[in-house]
Amino acid sequence: MLIEVEGVSLRFGDGRGQSVEVLREISFGVDRGDRFVLIGPSGAGKSSLLRLINKLQDPSGGRILLAGEDIRSLNVISLRRRCAMVFQQPVPLPGTVETNLLTGPRLRGADLEAARERIPELLRRVHLDPSLKERKAEDLSVGQQHRVALARTLMNEPEVLLLDEPTAALDPGTSSAILDLVTELNEELDLTLIMVTHAFREARKLATAAGIIIDGRLRAYGGPEILHESVDPEVNRFLKEDEE
Amino acid sequence: MDYIQLGWGELGFALLFMALAILIVAFERLGQVRSMITGTVRAFVQLMAVGYILEGIFLAEQWWVTALTLLLMGTVATFTAFGRQEIRIPGLFPLIFISIAAGTLFTLLPTLLIILKLDNTFHPQYAIPIGSMILSPALNAVSLGCERMLSDIKLRRAEIETYLSLGANRKQALGSSGVAALRAGMISYMNKLMTLGLVALPGMMTGQIIAGASPVDAVKYQIVIMYMIVVSAAITGTVAIALLRRLVINRNLQLVRLP
Numbered sequence: 051m052l053i054e055v056e057g058v059s060l061r062f063g064d065g066r067g068q069s070v071e072v073l074r075e076i077s078f079g080v081d082r083g084d085r086f087v088l089i090g091p092s093g094a095g096k097s098s099l100l101r102l103i104n105k106l107q108d109p110s111g112g113r114i115l116l117a118g119e120d121i122r123s124l125n126v127i128s129l130r131r132r133c134a135m136v137f138q139q140p141v142p143l144p145g146t147v148e149t150n151l152l153t154g155p156r157l158r159g160a161d162l163e164a165a166r167e168r169i170p171e172l173l174r175r176v177h178l179d180p181s182l183k184e185r186k187a188e189d190l191s192v193g194q195q196h197r198v199a200l201a202r203t204l205m206n207e208p209e210v211l212l213l214d215e216p217t218a219a220l221d222p223g224t225s226s227a228i229l230d231l232v233t234e235l236n237e238e239l240d241l242t243l244i245m246v247t248h249a250f251r252e253a254r255k256l257a258t259a260a261g262i263i264i265d266g267r268l269r270a271y272g273g274p275e276i277l278h279e280s281v282d283p284e285v286n287r288f289l290k291e292d293e294e
Numbered sequence: 295m296d297y298i299q300l301g302w303g304e305l306g307f308a309l310l311f312m313a314l315a316i317l318i319v320a321f322e323r324l325g326q327v328r329s330m331i332t333g334t335v336r337a338f339v340q341l342m343a344v345g346y347i348l349e350g351i352f353l354a355e356q357w358w359v360t361a362l363t364l365l366l367m368g369t370v371a372t373f374t375a376f377g378r379q380e381i382r383i384p385g386l387f388p389l390i391f392i393s394i395a396a397g398t399l400f401t402l403l404p405t406l407l408i409i410l411k412l413d414n415t416f417h418p419q420y421a422i423p424i425g426s427m428i429l430s431p432a433l434n435a436v437s438l439g440c441e442r443m444l445s446d447i448k449l450r451r452a453e454i455e456t457y458l459s460l461g462a463n464r465k466q467a468l469g470s471s472g473v474a475a476l477r478a479g480m481i482s483y484m485n486k487l488m489t490l491g492l493v494a495l496p497g498m499m500t501g502q503i504i505a506g507a508s509p510v511d512a513v514k515y516q517i518v519i520m521y522m523i524v525v526s527a528a529i530t531g532t533v534a535i536a537l538l539r540r541l542v543i544n545r546n547l548q549l550v551r552l553p
Contacts, residue, residue, distance in 0.1 A: 065553075104459055105546060105547075105548070106455060106458065106459065106548055106549075107548060108546060108548070126546055126547045127461045127462075127463065127547065128461075130458070130459050130460070130461050131460075131461045134459065134460075135459040137452070137455070137456065137459075139452065141452045141453050141456040143453065143456065143457075153457070153460055154460045154461060157457070157460060157461050157462045157463075157466050158461055199456075202460070203460070206460065206461060
């Protein structure tokens, strides 16, 4: 297993002295090269789980292993380069598309000239015209900004891509193109994907493995078949809601 | 030094002018009467109290009395700067105190020991007035710097987390927030430095001239103080920003929740 999530819980204070349980005893594993989809209703704790894998937050209990090593013992900067996160809302960083793509190499003090040479090929890979590199990232459409965010993350050459609802707020055409793109990246670059979504159609299209989270609990976990039927009544209700 | 001493009568005459100004404003119904009266009374009571307390401290001429006075002033400055913060996170109060202490001591001690070459470092006649002049920019730098940086971080939360997820360290992730914060804390002092003597004669210099010092001597003092004011603001602001980076992004490089 490339990633193992073992009994992970997450609690935090609600600001009124009460503790809110976001995730409860979650356990699953992701193999190298998998396209693992975490699906569940809004507020189920899916995005929080991705943040825990990226170590943007620490779990209250349990542990997460990357290639057999507890991520607590790994250097956080190298972990984030190996397990890269693409957020739900793409954040265009100040400057041009090229500046955005050079962010990762610049942060780690890499050879910027060599990194610059990779930009046209990477932009083509995310289906953007290389001539866009001179454009200000904030001037692009949301769909293009998603692709820039993806390309910016790929500049760090990660092993795992953590995608938080990458198609939220996109029109069906752009959503489908983004899903095709991440599938392509998974197959051609042997990139392991962990994607969070609340849309079954997307999950069924993409998943080679899946988990269903409801109210902070992992109610089903296995192959893509779990996205079609379940013996768990609560999961079935969720599946039916989607069909309606 | 030779200077004209003021008696209660002269002070009363100045008060009469204040009363006249209040009457004119009241007659014109300009709405500032209440605050002018309050201000007049507060200024009188506060400054007279400070005058008598300082006289006691000067007469005592004990290093620990001076040190304790400076500590008290630093504590009041910390409470004032903390009180101005809208976003309060755990550890902010000690951060403000440490920053003010660092900026003040870094400038006050060399001024007293090396520039003024005092035998008694904590000579109240020098340590307290110069300390207070250095404390004021430290208070402003930390107050404006923290306020600007925390509100900027709150606004840039998504951007900062994007940098962190791309492998940034604290300084890289917070980047422009630190620059804006130091600028906010220092800008008024930099402006003062640029226009020194051109727009208005500084208070300390005019005070010394009235007290009988030669203008050139007074200017030399003023230059030293003005440089130390900027140094104090720069050191306090820099220390505050460096500490704030560690407070808002923990050792696992996670951005803490801001209220």
